[in-house]
Amino acid sequence: MTNPLDCAVLTVSDTRTLDQDTSGQYLHDALLEMGHQVVAREILPDEVYQIRAQVCQWIAQASPHVILITGGTGFSGRDGTVQAVRPILDEQIPGFGELFRQLSYADIGSSTVQSRAMAGLSNNTFVGLLPGSTGACRLAFEKILREQLDSTHKPCNFVNLLLRGDARRGSV
Secondary structure: OOOOOEEEEEEEOOOOOHHHOHHHHHHHHHHHHHOOEEEEEEEEOOOHHHHHHHHHHHHOOOOOOEEEEEOOOOOOOOOOHHHHHHHHOOEEOHHHHHHHHHHHHHHHHHHHHHOOOEEEEEOOEEEEEEOOOHHHHHHHHHHHHHHHOOOOOOOOOHHHHHHHOOOOOOOO
């Protein structure tokens, strides 16, 4: 990896604290291990408008380049991450969620259909929504994000797209 990115990690949970946040800690550590900077790390309750406000604050700035969100992507009444973030994405990356569910099937079988893991671009920022389990975060990072956040990965990766400043922008 030759081009480090500024990254933010957001954990969505009504019960976790920083001391108990194994998923957010895993993502934080994995990003640092790759040579990226973690410029922000937050835990918020599963409240749509608090999540949206935090993500909007981050995407309005030049940094971070990457926002990874763990938690709130299931189907329960308290899972609001997708509802919070989807409206502020300029472009969704359908292949991310599709590939995550394909990979997840080996671990959890048909239960993977209940995952709403997804990713998109907003104001030249990559935003990834991952399930709250540490195993799911590890799977997404090791099988998808590690390569896509590595500027040397060929034939393409998110780093070069983000650093060029031409990640797709819409009219949100």
